[in-house]
Amino acid sequence: RIMGRLMNRHNAKLNGYAVRQLELTPSDRILEIGFGGGVTLSSLIAGAALVAGVDRSREMVRRANARFSEAVSAGRAIFREGNVEELPFEAASFGKVCTVNSIYFWSSLDAGFAEIYRVLSPGGRVVVGFLPKERMHRMDLPTDIFTLRAPADVVTALTKAGFSDVRIERPEPTTPWNVVIATR
Numbered sequence: 001r002i003m004g005r006l007m008n009r010h011n012a013k014l015n016g017y018a019v020r021q022l023e024l025t026p027s028d029r030i031l032e033i034g035f036g037g038g039v040t041l042s043s044l045i046a047g048a049a050l051v052a053g054v055d056r057s058r059e060m061v062r063r064a065n066a067r068f069s070e071a072v073s074a075g076r077a078i079f080r081e082g083n084v085e086e087l088p089f090e091a092a093s094f095g096k097v098c099t100v101n102s103i104y105f106w107s108s109l110d111a112g113f114a115e116i117y118r119v120l121s122p123g124g125r126v127v128v129g130f131l132p133k134e135r136m137h138r139m140d141l142p143t144d145i146f147t148l149r150a151p152a153d154v155v156t157a158l159t160k161a162g163f164s165d166v167r168i169e170r171p172e173p174t175t176p177w178n179v180v181i182a183t184r
Helices: 002-022 041-047 058-067 069-073 109-119 133-139 151-161
Strands: 029-033 050-055 077-081 094-100 120-130 164-169 178-183
Touching (some): 002 094, 058 069, 109 151, 151 164
């Protein structure tokens, strides 16, 4: 429990920073990839016209549909089971995409960013938050579940997918996590 609380506290700062980098407007259509427990969904739903979410876990999708049932009923939220390599949405469906702490579970950065590029409208923004490989390397994570990612690998994959203005942002130079922002 203590470790879980510490992780949630640490992740709350990363999630909050990533959401601020989206620069939400009331007309935004946003996709969150790997929403898990839905930590950012409340703020996204409060600040945008439509929030869609995709998660690998059927249980997380069920919970999100129940927790945000009012927004779902109003047509302001959609939650689907799926993965980043095959997003269950039409091309150019969203103006912004956010994903935090999910890239470790992607089978391919190239395939994932190609799909994000596909579902983003021209001029759309993607925000990717994660702990870099050098920080996670010390954690002894199971390699059959986690693929550690270096910031340079994320930047390279975004550029290869066709994104521009790719940059790494941190609130302070000593911040242990990265938020990579790019434009379609």
